[in-house]
Amino acid sequence: MKKILNLIYVPLLVLGLSGCEDFLTVQSPDQSNSGNYWTTQEAALSGLSAAYSQLYNGGGWRFHEYGYTLEPFREDMISMGPGASGYGYMTSIFNFTYNASSSLPAYLWNYNYWGLSYSNQVIDKVGAMDPAVFEQGMQERIIAEARFMRGYYHMKLLLNWEKIVVREKYITSEADIDKALSPRDYAWDFIVKDFKYAASKLPMTRGTSDKGRATSAAANAYLGYALLTRSYEETARKDEFLTAAAEALKPENFVGYSLVPMNQWLGMFNGTNENSSESIFEIQFSPVTSGNAYYKHQMHYWVASEELGGWEGILPSDGLVKEFKKEGKVSTLGGYDSRMYSTLWFKDDYFNGNPENVWGWNYDEWFKTDKPVFRKFIPTAVSGMEADETAMNIMLMRYANVMLMRAEVLNEQNHPELAKPIINELRARANMPGMKGSSQAEVRAQIEHERIVEFALENYRFYDLRRWGKVKSALEAVGRTGFDPSRHNFLFTPQGEIDSNGQIKK
Template sequence: MNKIFFILSVIGLFTVTSCSDYLDQQSPDELTSNNFWRNKADAESALAATYSQLEGAVDEWAFAEVKWPVEAYREDVNELGSDALNYQNWVELSTFTYTNGNSQFSTYWKLNYRGISNANQVIDKLPQIPATTITEADRTQIGAEARFLRAYYHMKLLLNWEKIYIRNKYITKESDLSVSLSTRAEAWDFIINELKAVAAVLPAKQPQDKTGRATSGAANSYLGFAYLTRSYEETAQKQNFLNEALTALNKVQGYELVKDYVSMFDGTTKNTKESIFERQFSETTANGAFYRNALHYWMAAAELGGWDEILPSAMLVNEFKKEGKIATTGNYDTRLYSTIFFKDPYFNDVNNPLVLGTTYDEKFGGADKPVYRRYIPNTQEKMNQEFTAINIPLMRYANVLLMQAEVLNQLGRTPEAIPYINKVRERADMPVMTGTTANAVQAQIEHERIIEFPLENYRFYDLRRWGKTKTALDAVGRTGFDPAKNNFYPIPLTELQAN
């Protein structure tokens, strides 16, 4: 899904203003929500605008400056780089000193609700497209994709706020805005029911011209994640939710782990066999298109030509190294080398210079400063480009496997969980795990999730699910975290003022 349109925001404005006075005359060539929905092409354009809000794609420069500060700075696996310290609203996310006026999570809130609004308009307006200009199969699938995105945006909000507003209808008048904050149970019910419904409708695989759009695999993956998360929140129904999670995750079929791990994050491959749902970007600039971003500068350390905004913590590096050099390659876990540039013979081989075409010591002047490799192009020439188009994997098959392991272990089916863990380890050239008890398996799952998903921003949700957030943050000196205040963000001040 590479075409991004922003027509819906215009339509929304006309929808509200056109109701203000019955004497108003509407220009026949003016685009409104009433005359836009003519055929399948219009519906596809509107759906593209809904996809365009994925992960807060504000613009090419600000794309990284909302998602990663809001989601990643509070994790114990990350530290602020030197330049990030210049931005107080970023620093306070890391130190947990933010107020409800923080601009970053206020924007995050706004963008997800914009995505919901776009989805609601698609769902609301699809039925009015004449049957002569769209097949019922296309109408059904476009509607299912819009419902998937509506559920996804609600889930992103619910993962970050304790209570949210459920927006399940397209707002055309002021009175529609007046709804109460939902309970978490109500919000989970809405998200789960939407994902269940669309999982039965969405295709297992999208055709090539729709690559990156929602599939039944994506719906079932997030359904499993929703049930798993909810099982820890509503312990009275834990067994039921875990069984539902396993049912959904077991339906995720047809995916494989990719051996070339780093290629999923440096732009050399896109939409691999491991990718279940992925944020699309493209280098194309035909007809004035612009689907690129400056994420590589935000992620890269200064020594690589970046802005030095985010760094791996010492805790993360130590977690990668703690099993020692026991991989079949004779090195540490292969995921370490694919995720972090660090001082090691692997990155100082002059015959195979892997640090943007040179060695680690040459780049870092002999210093030992571990930095992220993820979302960094594989050559210095590409790194120096103003914009890149590296896709962002949002749900990978590795996540499904580790969630299956966690669910099985929580259900008391520990021996069945171990093969899922070992499958993930095998891709990283690591031997099978040791230990067979439920506690040993849970500890191994926690280890694998730490080192499998850096910068994919699952760590905070994992820690909160396990009830270990404060312990983990205290261990790395982040003692400002108070679960009562910081497990969730406060409702943004801008939202409170608007309501």
């Protein structure tokens, strides 16, 4: 039988969508009795759970290896730590020596295709259900959520591969499996269409019982991101895409979202301020393990330094530290940008008791040299490192990103005067003075700086650099010379897909 590993609908115990932990025992519905399963609203919601489940990349160690190796190791603000340096499949990403047979890109490909396959299943099955079994508007809403997830998974693929197989429908026969790689503009059109549909049908915000579920705000945020990215790729249509991005990212589409105060900023990344007013799309992890559910990860070990009891798989680069420090101690509090203190632990009076320290001890007691390490994704106390796994949520999209994308769109539309106040609002949150300069070039440079210091370790930087055509120069600036844009701007189509899909040519 033809190999179809990339399209198998693996039976999963999947995360449910209301009551947060109540749904952790729900099973994937696509079993031998599939024809009898899709008869109730509860069944439709559990089917939707399967679409969300692939955000977890399998959970546990898989989550950080597949997501927090493959993406950050290709950028300049991250260094590979000793916890990763002994593993060839990780070092190949950092050194750009991977190929079509490399395992990490293949896993990313698989998880995203499984996710969009589950999404297509919901769109197909729920669309055919009797409307009478649903609460008013719920059938349409579930389909809209599935289309958001389908757009999201397709976009993750298209950000990493130059061409992908667009899967428009749920596969029910072997004849539908083989399919050629789609033209890039066709893939973008498909993604945009799904996000637009979801934005038109979903509520703008969610209540406590629906934490983590997609909203029209999430759909508009990713729609704006897709269109902004596309405006750089298809320069002949740049104005068209910028105009559409501005429409998606306008403030009216994000009513109810706002920046959290700086003293709550770190909480978005250490479990103390989850699903905040700034959160637009956030992966919901849970310590619950009933029914063999597994929605925990090991990011705290992956990120924490050896001194703090972690594996030290990932470290800030010298470039990131320099970027944080380049304006000097000009904040209204008398120090560096407040985001630096919430992103990193580093040698400074601030962490030697004036006013903070590191888990109850001064920085100099933990670290004998000047060694900046990440503070993001680290527990708030040393006791947090005692658990093998953590259930702290992971942010995927927040309102600060919407603001900076909006500023970038306005600036590229030759309106730096409209972009500057947005930038300054983010800087004020970080206790920083307003930016200097007002030209388009100066605002463009400031946007890059703000995206670096705001989103360190949030996996946007590589895509930012590629959008701006700056990956090679940025990597060379931190001493990494292995990047060849013609080979490494995008990942290679996995060999497993080439071997199993008769419509893809080598």
